Amino acid sequence: MLNFQSHGGQPVIINSDIYEICLSRNRISFFEDSTARLNIGDISKGDGQTFLFNESSADDLENENLTSAYWLKFYLVNKSDHPFRVEIFDFDIDQISFFTKGPSGEFIECKAGYAEAFDDRQIRHKNVSFYLSLTKDKETCIYMRFYSSRKNVLEPIIRSYDRIIEYSLNEYMLFGIFYGLIY
Numbered sequence: 001m002l003n004f005q006s007h008g009g010q011p012v013i014i015n016s017d018i019y020e021i022c023l024s025r026n027r028i029s030f031f032e033d034s035t036a037r038l039n040i041g042d043i044s045k046g047d048g049q050t051f052l053f054n055e056s057s058a059d060d061l062e063n064e065n066l067t068s069a070y071w072l073k074f075y076l077v078n079k080s081d082h083p084f085r086v087e088i089f090d091f092d093i094d095q096i097s098f099f100t101k102g103p104s105g106e107f108i109e110c111k112a113g114y115a116e117a118f119d120d121r122q123i124r125h126k127n128v129s130f131y132l133s134l135t136k137d138k139e140t141c142i143y144m145r146f147y148s149s150r151k152n153v154l155e156p157i158i159r160s161y162d163r164i165i166e167y168s169l170n171e172y173m174l175f176g177i178f179y180g181l182i183y
Contacts, residue, residue: 011075020159028074029053036069040107072144078134087129090152098130099143
């Protein structure tokens with residue numbers, strides 16, 4: 001039996017039969033940084049007890065205040081042998097930082113977003129995506145920081161690589177038909 005840390009919410013379990021999981025409402029907690037100046041060291045002190053992360057009751061978690069940064073926190077447990085990644089559909093978010101802990105316990109940051117150079121993205125795709133490096137049967141805490149000058153939906157999705165390939169092929173096939181009809 002797995003022993004989960006006490007953090008006020010149950011981790012999302014990723015099984016081999018999982019195709020995609022939308023991380024919204026009760027699966028994710030958020031914190032509004034009204035200063036937009038806090039960093040991962042500030043946010044992660046005391047595992048989120050210094051800053052109160054709240055569960056979202058909204059249908060969609062949005063950045064209501066355009067001068068604030070929004071932090072998301074969620075826990076994952078990988079019970080699968082398949083690789084997964086985190087994807088955000090809203091492609092025009094200015095800045096997104098994705099934080100996971102490295103082998104020495106330090107946080108590793110990956111950046112993406114509309115205001116960042118496309119070539120600097122971890123995965124070069126129109127949708128912002130990040131690789132998930134998850135140890136099997138171990139709980140992993142993920143932090144994400146969003147800042148945008150436009151209203152956006154802050155809803156990460158965990159996808160298997162099979163789902164990513166299927167989705168991308170269907171999307172580009174439909175784009176091809178659409179643009180072919182216009183031309």
